[in-house]
Amino acid sequence: MTAATRNDVPVTLGGDGVEVRNMPIGGDMAVSYISLPRGTDMGPALKGLPDDACQCPHWGYLLKGRIRMRTASGEEEYEAGQAYYWPPGHVPLALEDSELVEFSPTDDFKQVIEHVVAQSG
Template sequence: MTSTTRKDAPIAFEGNGAELRREELGGDMGGAFVYFPKGTDMAPALKGLPDDLCQCPHWGYMLKGRLKLKTKQGDEIYEAGQAFYWAPGHAPEALEDCEYVDFSPLQKFNEVIAHVKSQMS
């Protein structure tokens, strides 16, 4: 598949109002539609990964809201209208209801999703 919509992309994980829909887009890349309600903090679900942080790179665009990205180098704030690159080693926290689209390598992101799902169960 080379394109998808939020409605058509399968749910990779959901819980506490958060939802991540993900679809393979071709090659080794995938696209994700992410919704985090205000207060969603992914740090607890990332515990157990190296440095307790997501180790997958992401390229994307913030559609709505504000998000704090926690990294070993310090926190960064992203808000609606910004394109971004998140290097490996981060944990997002929604400061407001957030929606964003991101693109990332399938294998790395699938590893992170599997870990997050195991932490959520």
């Protein structure tokens, strides 16, 4: 598939208001529609990955909300209306209810999702 609306994309991770919809969209890239309620800290779910951080790069656009991204070199905040690139080694914290559209390498993001699902089970 080379195009997809949010409703076309299956939920691959959900619970406590968090929703990640993810599917391949062409080549080795996947699209994700992500909803994070205010206060969502992905740090605990990422424990056990290298540097206890997401190791998948993401290119995206923050549709709604505000996110603080923690990295080894410090923190940076992103707000609705901004496009972004997050390199490997990041841990997100939702400062407000947030919605994002992201593009990521399919296999890399699948590994992160599988880890997060295993942490919650």
